[in-house]
Amino acid sequence: MTSCERLFASAALLLAVPVLARAEAPETLDTVQVQAAKVHSVDDFELPASTSTVGLGEGNGRGALLSEALAGVPGLLARERQNLAQDTQLSIRGFGARSTFGVRGVRLLVDGVPATMPDGQGQLSHLGLFGGDRVEVLRGPFSALYGNSSGGVLQLWSADGQRGDPWRLRSSVGSNGTSSTGMQLKGQAAAMHYNVAANHFRTDGWRDHSAARRETLNARLGFDLAPDQRLDLLFNVLDAPRAQDPLGLSREQLRSNPRQATAVATQYDTRKSVRQQQAGAVYTLQQGRQTWRLMGYAGQREVEQFLAIPPGPQNSSLHSGGVIDLDGSYGGLDARWAWHGSLAGKPLELVVGANANRQRQHRTGYENFIGDQLGVKGRLRRDQRDQVRNVDQFAQAWWQFSPRWSALLGARHSQVRFRSRDHYITAGNPDDSGSRDYAATTPVAGLVFRASDNLRLYASAGRGFETPTFNELGYRADGGAGLALDLASARSRNYELGGKWRAQSGARLEWALFRADTDDELAVATNSGGRSSYRNIGATRRQGMELSWQQPIGENQQLQLAWTWLQASVREGYLTCTGLPAPCRVPGNRVQAGSRLPGVPRQQLFARWQWQPGPWQWAAEAVAASDMVANDLADARVAGHALLNLEGAREWNTAHGPLRLFARVDNALDQRHVGSVIVNDGNQRYYEPGPDRSYTVGLQWSWGAGKQVP
Numbered sequence: 001m002t003s004c005e006r007l008f009a010s011a012a013l014l015l016a017v018p019v020l021a022r023a024e025a026p027e028t029l030d031t032v033q034v035q036a037a038k039v040h041s042v043d044d045f046e047l048p049a050s051t052s053t054v055g056l057g058e059g060n061g062r063g064a065l066l067s068e069a070l071a072g073v074p075g076l077l078a079r080e081r082q083n084l085a086q087d088t089q090l091s092i093r094g095f096g097a098r099s100t101f102g103v104r105g106v107r108l109l110v111d112g113v114p115a116t117m118p119d120g121q122g123q124l125s126h127l128g129l130f131g132g133d134r135v136e137v138l139r140g141p142f143s144a145l146y147g148n149s150s151g152g153v154l155q156l157w158s159a160d161g162q163r164g165d166p167w168r169l170r171s172s173v174g175s176n177g178t179s180s181t182g183m184q185l186k187g188q189a190a191a192m193h194y195n196v197a198a199n200h201f202r203t204d205g206w207r208d209h210s211a212a213r214r215e216t217l218n219a220r221l222g223f224d225l226a227p228d229q230r231l232d233l234l235f236n237v238l239d240a241p242r243a244q245d246p247l248g249l250s251r252e253q254l255r256s257n258p259r260q261a262t263a264v265a266t267q268y269d270t271r272k273s274v275r276q277q278q279a280g281a282v283y284t285l286q287q288g289r290q291t292w293r294l295m296g297y298a299g300q301r302e303v304e305q306f307l308a309i310p311p312g313p314q315n316s317s318l319h320s321g322g323v324i325d326l327d328g329s330y331g332g333l334d335a336r337w338a339w340h341g342s343l344a345g346k347p348l349e350l351v352v353g354a355n356a357n358r359q360r361q362h363r364t365g366y367e368n369f370i371g372d373q374l375g376v377k378g379r380l381r382r383d384q385r386d387q388v389r390n391v392d393q394f395a396q397a398w399w400q401f402s403p404r405w406s407a408l409l410g411a412r413h414s415q416v417r418f419r420s421r422d423h424y425i426t427a428g429n430p431d432d433s434g435s436r437d438y439a440a441t442t443p444v445a446g447l448v449f450r451a452s453d454n455l456r457l458y459a460s461a462g463r464g465f466e467t468p469t470f471n472e473l474g475y476r477a478d479g480g481a482g483l484a485l486d487l488a489s490a491r492s493r494n495y496e497l498g499g500k501w502r503a504q505s506g507a508r509l510e511w512a513l514f515r516a517d518t519d520d521e522l523a524v525a526t527n528s529g530g531r532s533s534y535r536n537i538g539a540t541r542r543q544g545m546e547l548s549w550q551q552p553i554g555e556n557q558q559l560q561l562a563w564t565w566l567q568a569s570v571r572e573g574y575l576t577c578t579g580l581p582a583p584c585r586v587p588g589n590r591v592q593a594g595s596r597l598p599g600v601p602r603q604q605l606f607a608r609w610q611w612q613p614g615p616w617q618w619a620a621e622a623v624a625a626s627d628m629v630a631n632d633l634a635d636a637r638v639a640g641h642a643l644l645n646l647e648g649a650r651e652w653n654t655a656h657g658p659l660r661l662f663a664r665v666d667n668a669l670d671q672r673h674v675g676s677v678i679v680n681d682g683n684q685r686y687y688e689p690g691p692d693r694s695y696t697v698g699l700q701w702s703w704g705a706g707k708q709v710p
Contacts, residue, residue: 095151131197
């Protein structure tokens with residue numbers, strides 16, 4: 001049985017649960033989400049924070065990549081790399097921009113379950129959009145209430161199945177051998193709400209050596225235990241075998257042929273395989289003015305990655321090889337209590353909670369050659385068992401202390417503990433075991449002024465912190481053995497002023513001025529032997545402005561605009577190894593104060609016009625970004641670009657449910673551009689080109705089987 005067949009077989013097994021449930025469901029209260037920086041009885045409009053909610057509904061894209069849904073969120077940069085061996089590049093207000101693998105500096109959650117590990121490293125690959133209901137993005141000081149590495153927060157929420165919900169079958173094909181097929185079964189059977197979605201995605205890739213396949217299964221099963229009790233069971237499976245990695249390109253390679261792969265990518269058959277299984281449970285109990293919530297989850301993740309490190313550097317007795325093999329487990333608990341009442345006769349909301357998370361990882365490294373054969377798993381060169389865990393406590397209070405004023409206050413105390421046990425000990429490679437603890441208390445506070453019924457003005461401030469990840473602790477800057485346990489956590493001070501306006505017509509305008517000053521920022525110290533080491537560089541600043549506007553035009557048109565201006569810069573000069581010569585062990589190149597932080601465009605613009613006359617839907621999008629630098633020295637730059645995307649769809653009502661045909665053209669004007677950069681790449685192959693004009697055509701059928709389940 002193929003992995004695709006196993007995936008859909010699992011979906012069928014999960015579907016059997018609602019079919020077997022036959023008792024009538026009792027009437028229940030609305031589900032309440034109790035979480036930090038959210039007040040369940042208060043609209044986001046009343047809170048002193050920048051938030052965006054993106055509905056996932058009826059998209060016209062491939063439906064498998066998160067970046068397709070997030071282009072219109074101000075302050076957020078989500079870029080596909082034309083390389084599914086590497087995750088989407090995700091940053092919020094410049095936090096997370098330096099990450100060359102996975103997501104760091106931004107907190108990720110799926111249905112309230114962390115997708116970010118305790119060390120701050122997160123993954124987007126298992127976030128299933130097809131069964132999703134919405135994505136919520138939180139920016140600014142109140143992100144700190146989510147703990148370590150919370151420069152921003154992104155949460156994906158699955159739809160909650162209800163009686164009469166349609167089931168869906170969706171399939172699309174597109175340029176470069178890309179196809180996506182998904183099935184969603186959603187509805188209510190007796191006391192159980194269910195949402196089961198499976199998706200198969202494959203592509204030959206726009207660039208050479210970039211073919212990939214990804215299969216996901218996401219399920220949410222909600223049980224109404226009583227009128228005031230709810231249990232949600234969450235399941236997730238990801239299988240992404242042998243995703244090819246074309247690597248970055250040099251400036252000359254980019255000019256000559258942006259679709260090529262770097263020669264060593266095919267020579268070493270650079271690739272990555274990921275498998276993940278995860279399960280979680282959320283229990284919610286409402287008793288009068290109180291709400292109790294208990295969440296637990298556990299999962300396993302396996303990663304095998306083949307790198308393009310030549311045999312020469314691996315001759316060093318301290319080198320860990322050119323193949324990374326990770327086999328890890330993770331899990332955690334979160335308990336929260338919320339109370340709604342009054343203080344001095346004014347509305348008051350309290351949330352108090354604690355959580356603990358742990359990740360265990362068996363990390364092995366192997367040579368990527370056997371004799372003259374390259375791109376194969378050779379001798380063992382690394383064997384260690386890593387563990388990172390956190391124990392946090394938090395509290396939050398919202399109080400409307402006058403008819404026109406309200407306050408939101410909160411604090412979180414975090415303890416993060418790293419432990420590593422080395423089991424690869426030789427005469428030339430001593431015991432590298434070690435440990436390091438980090439702790440921080442991050443207070444936040446905000447005020448909202450009700451200027452009128454439709455206008456709110458607010459101010460907020462807070463502190464945040466970011467520990468190094470295990471990947472950043474992995475190599476010492478001096479080239480010695482052991483972990484870089486001298487790295488400190490970065491500490492930030494965050495400020496925001498903003499306003500929110502809305503009209504009965506549905507028009508909405510939001511703006512924010514923000515600043516984040518960071519001490520002990522983490523950045524690349526040295527590049528040597530295919531490895532990067534890190535150091536604390538001193539002070540940096542991220543400041544700017546965000547603007548978003550939604551405007552209905554008549555009865556069937558909609559205009560959406562999002563603009564970001566962001567100045568991210570170094571405040572204290574430092575020495576780095578970025579740039580030539582490479583490899584580099586001793587920092588000797590000076591980064592001047594005032595230099596731009598790499599990977600951050602100064603401006604971003606998104607504009608979308610949508611027209612829906614009857615059964616038709618038409619849309620045009622403009623996506624633009626200014627230039628940015630690719631390394632700390634700012635001597636490698638990427639020009640800005642502007643792209644035009646077009647959409648069209650037509651829906652027919654049939655006896656068995658609506659049938660929808662959709663099409664999309666990305667980069668309709670066929671503009672050559674760089675889609676993303678590999679920040680501070682040690683080989684100066686910084687550039688990951690974006691695709692030329694591409695097409696997607698698809699069909700979706702929705703039928704009313706959900707209400708027919710006995």
